[in-house]
Amino acid sequence: MKPHDGDSVFAHIPHVPEVPLYAMLVAFSKDPTPLKLNLGIGVYRTEDGKPFLLNVVRRVERLLVNDMSTFKEHLPTTGMAEFNRLSAKLILGADSPAIKENRVTTVQCLSGSGSLRIGAEFLAKHYHHQHTVYMSQPTYANHPNFFNAAGLAIKTYRYYDPGTCGLDFQGMLEDLSSAPSGAIVLLQACAHNPTGVDPTLPQWQQIRQLMRSKGLFPFFDSAYQGFVSGNLDEDAQSIRLFVADGGECIIAQSYSKIMGLYGERVGALSIVCKTAEVASCVESQLKLVIRPMYNNPPIHGASIVAAILKDRDMCNEWSIEVKAMSDRLISMRRQLFDALRDKGTPGDWSHIIRHVGMFTFSGLNPKQVAFMNQEYHIYMSSDGRINMAGLGPQTVPHLADAIHAAVTIGV
Amino acid sequence: MNMEYLPMGGSVKMVEETLKLAYGETSEFLKDKRIATVQSLSGTGACRLFADFQKRFRPDSQIYIPVPTWANHHNIWRDAQVPQRTYHYYHPETKGLDFAGLIDDIKNAPSGSFFLLHACAHNPTGVDPSEEQWKDISYQIKGKGHFAFFDMAYQGFASGDPEKDAKAIRIFLEDGHLIGISQSYAKNMGLYGQRVGCLSLLCEDEKQAVAVKSQLQQLARPMYSNPPVHGPLIVSTILGDPDLKNLWLREVKEMADRIIGMRTALRENLEKLGSPLSWEHMTNQIGMFCYSGMTPEQVDRLTNEFHIYLTRNGRISMAGVTTGNVAYLANAIHEVTKSA
Secondary structure, three states: OOOOOOOOOOOOOOOOOHHHHHHHHHHHHHHHOOOOEEEOOOEEEEEOOOOOOOOOHHHHHHHHHHOOOOOOOOOOOOOHHHHHHHHHHHHHHHOOOHOOOOEEEEEEEEEHHHHHHHHHHHHHHHOOOOOEEEEOOOOOOOOOHHHHHHOEEEEEEOOOEEOOOOOOOHHHHHHOOOOOOOOEEEOOOOOOOOOOOOOOOHHHHHHHHHHHOOOOOEEEEEEEOOOOOOOHHOOHEEEEHHHHHOOOOEEEOOOOOOOOHHOOOOOEEEEEEEOOHHHHHHHHEEEEEEEHHHOOOOOOOHHHHHHHHHHHHHHHHHHHHHHHHHHHHHHHHHHHHHHHHHHOOOOOOOOOOOOOEOOOOOOOOHHHHHHHHHOOOOEEOOOEEEEEEOOOOOOOOHHHHHHHHHHOOOO | OOOOOOOOOOOOHHHHHHHHHHOOOOOOHOOOOOEEEEEOOHHHHHHHHHHHHHHOOOOOOOEEEEOOOEEEEEEHHHHOOOOOOEEEEEEEEOEEEEEEHHHHHHOOOOOOOOEEEEOOOOOOOOOOOOOHHHHHHHHHHOOOOEEEEEEEOOOOOOOOOOOOOOOHHHHHHOOOOOOOEEEOOOOOOHHHHHHHHEEEEEEOOOOHHHHHHHHHHHHHHHHHHOOOHHHHHHHHHHOHHHHHHHHHHHHHHHHHHHHHHHHHHHHHHHHHHOOOOHHHHHHHHHOOOOEEEOOOOHHHHHHHHHOOOOOOOEEEEEOOOOOHHHHHHHHHHHHHHOOO
């Protein structure tokens, strides 16, 4: 074999440091201590800390494998039609006028991430009012990356108030008011990641009114439908408020958490348009974005979702399993709060039970988080975000001990 | 059954097995960990990741694309904002390779250009360079310091033998090129809709491979975070088990043989019908597609008069031909071409 002459054309390329969260997960897995907690992950876990494969999903997998009529041919670029139809129904409601009027275009994408990127690319190409996206401060760490990659500028709006551990509603309204008309606004439909703080329905109404009056374009990220109240329709209310006023919006849906399909990469991007004609053109343009990226989406996960959503019994079974996941998160919140209260840990910890969904912004600072990692082998992100799904009844006391120590030692 | 997220770079097992297919089971590059690899969304996704990577790290470069090529190649590099040039490839007169034109274009391209090469079973023409021609192409590309990027979507599917179909790549590796490869399991494992593929870049050393891989992941992250788990599980299960792998090799050979059989049958049928034209190219060409040489008007007649659907460039997908319809097809082609 002849040796290669000359440098590689890529010899100058620097190494990208590992995402801090991933580096932390590696450290967790290498930690030999028996009593360690992983509260940094973004996935649901059972109370034994194990991944959760939903029973209804397991059932469907068996059915799919035994179905000799299935093939693995390419899906259309827009994905599985049945999946798209059912996903739109799930998020907008079975009796949504927008659906009845054929004003909704839905394309299957690679989970929430893929939906966000395709939506961002589409807006960068076809949305001419503003090329700036406003997102909450803070927001899911990866949010800016999707829009940056599409060439859109990022700005933030105030969202979390560390003083109250709640919503900085005034700040949010002020910042949205001063956004230029036509700007895109990224909204998390429910179970805000990373704070756990959601607007109330009346607050959502105000947000909607303000946005519509300023011509701000809503881009919803829905990754946790069902994880807040345990009820799928209830958790979609924020989106449905906007759609009900006849205006337009974009919605990115993910089945990663709500159906436990993480690695299958199943999601949907819906664009609610003013007319059916527009919706049809939009669909044709979405194909042009998708084709040079990966041509058509993966079939397997969508098959599972469609099989579940179209069958009334399985859909019921699924919604019961979603409620169980949601209930477990609420129970862990309660148990942690009670444990801290019983220990007399200084401070107001009521936000733990006020916050919703998988995450809570604990209010712990980076020094305290580092202390808890060092002394108690608690792994969580330095912004103080805790994934409640990382807890079980057996491990709540350990976390309570750790928080108590961090807060009282005056770190 | 586990549906947890894969790492950003994808399934380690699947990627390992996939590299063995392309680079060779005992490749020293694998041992030396010199290959930066990420699982991709089939061949399309691999090409797109490479195009984005090329844009980011060689922003002044351009991609040379054969004429003709798979239509989506143009879309991919366009959306990645990499300027495109073309190089001569298909020779309509011979329905074969325009070798002289190809070599000329390689020589005339500015040093350090990027060349997109179909590793085997060229889509849409079915025209592949011979082994000797590949050696020449490799020599000329090396001489100009060009970067060779192989799109290998049909390994195993062309000749029936994956090792044989990787010959072009092995020649380039022998000659010391640092190449890039897009691999797909869509056709050769029938996993079309699962979107399973792999992008690999051969680097100078392990350190560089680690750096390059981290950058590839950085490009995939704002596209879809991490790739799908299901398809690669199928691939790694098959390739990781000797019995299953053997079964797969037999099935790939069966698919390839069926296609080759249909090429032969179609050609023989046309010759028996007394066609005035030469149909040698039908069996010279390889893989799923045959550039028949028919004009758009002749194709239109095939469609309108005989209900035979194919693209107007005269490309026949041989996979659509069966023992049940080959006679009908030959007859129809003869009808529209006999007075040509």
